[in-house]
Amino acid sequence: MTSNETATASFDERRDPTDALLQVRALKKYFPVSSGWFGGSQQRVRAVDGVSFDLRAGETFAVVGESGCGKTTLAKTVARLLDPTDGRIVFDGRDISTLSNRDLRPVRRNLQVVYQDPTSSLNPRRRVGAIVADPLKVHGIGSKQERLERVNDALVQVDLPIEFKRRYPGGLSGGQKQRVAIARALVLNPKLVVLDEPTSALDVSVQAKVISLLEDLQDELDLTYLVISHDLSLVKNIADRIGVMYLGKFMEIAESQTLFENPLNPYTEQLLSAIPVVESDEQALKPREIDIEGEPPDPANPPSGCPFNPRCHKRFDACDKVHPDLVEVAPGHSVRCLLYPGDQQPAVDEYSTEAERKRLRTDQ
Template identity: 65%
Template sequence: MSDATDDRTDDPLLRVQNLEKYYPITGGLLKKKVGEVKAVDGVSFELGRGETLAIVGESGCGKTTLGKTVARLHEPTGGSILFDGQDIGTLSERELKPVRREIQVVYQDPTSSLNPRKRIKDIVAEPMTVHDIGTKAQRRERVVELLRRVDLPEDFRYRYPSELSGGQQQRVAIARALTLNPSLLVLDEPTSALDVSVQAKVISLLEELQDDLGLSYLMITHDLSLTKNIADRIGVMYLGKLMEKAPAASLFDDPQNPYTEQLLSAIPIVEESEAAYKPDRISIQGETPDPSDPPSGCSFHPRCHRTVDECSRTEPELVDVGPDHTSRCVHHDDTD
């Protein structure tokens, strides 16, 4: 291989810089813009090849909007989305078509993401049909191959989604996402609609597929405990901003942001070994503020157990607090 190819392989698969997704608020008879909801507000991160980055946070924090904007299912308001070195944030729908083969989404609820009127064979083959790939015979072979890969019997291809369990439906959704051999999967709460015992099996399948196929995952989830074993790095999001980014082990062992501390504290302790990263129980106070009218200063300060007067006046920036570890908190400004 050439040096240029080697350099490109070492580059992140995905580099998101200052990404914004704003929604206008209109009012009055003329429906004039009177404000905006900053669902994603200046988010930056990188995702390596074969790596899993988890974005976690409470409902309404903007994490799902972030995932859909990165996949270009939503139009970004600002910033850049560099995928394999190409800025896809400004591409037209026609220009996006080859990119969509490389970026696929697995949604939260398979019962709503799978067409109930189509058989499994047609659902899994649909991406090939849309992109006009292969003959009918090749598509049939690919469907059988993918069903085997996600541990489903090949005769399931003649069934309808309603004839499958929730876990089986999600495996079909994963098979469909793999049809075009993508390099990035955006996993939007991929197990939240499943029973706990089924969740573990789906996560194990995702880990196996990543090892076998070299996939990169951008995982969106509200369940921080889910990320402990599958994520390489974790970003904690609140009201459109990343509050903390760190390798998974660092975030669990040494959380630096008060919001992260509260999220970790809320995880039930099942085994004694899990208590190591949760020495004290910290309850999360109040409700998430209205995103159209966020608090001044640090948006988390009304609910924070470490709040001081400065928190309501100063909006903190993400700063380095350790190796590959950043956090957004006014208390970090006091350290050298």
């Protein structure tokens, strides 16, 4: 076991899993990439690289980060649309990490996914009623009349007229299509819904309505959400906790309000500084604007040390040599940064003093 895996294990032991609907432990998803002539050598893209978190029943946990950070791969792996390379996924008390497709079928009744683009996720050749009824047919639930009634109820739940079941997706607006996709996910009465960028394909004027609908449905149906998004301003108002992801790893995990008021990782600071501010009275709450240097590195060839160090505005000599662990610095607030070194203190001290790191931490 590596020092990083040891730190991950100690972090996991501090978590209280008793009320967790979903427990993810040291989850990895690697993709092989051939290089050289005739694919003679292979590299691995570490899309998800040792991620751990808990998701409590009734909670909304959001995963945010730049494009290519691994957040969608994380969602697909948690939902077992992709097989994990390593790690554990425990859903509703059952380890689903290695279950076959046949054994996963009853699990999928309680774990549904709403995809980013409703236009591509809905079959344009089928009517809305048939699309929403499909999960019921697949799982053999109810008679034909009972399925019809459940489809009607699902459409009403997402604020669509029952008459829409006779329409084709091509005759619907983007917001209406996404409501159909939500109805299809909810018709099975799932416990957990994975929302992969649920509003990014919608007009700004429609996004707020869909988010409001999702919040109302969560309260009404006691749903649990895992939300994938690149939009911090969107998840600020819907997420109970937020995980900030970069190059397949969580760089910071905290309650939503804490993350916005007291970001600790420099990457989080940079993401927050990029949020547009419209109202003048919000300006005082916004961190100073921080330029993000360069482009994200090649995930098949990540930098040594801290994965964010080539672009970090607070980097120091140790950052390209020592890999930081995810350290819990306060109850419910964890950060991966050598400014908060935890058990790696002796190694970091070779390159900087605590006084210097304190100055960098407080340099705003």
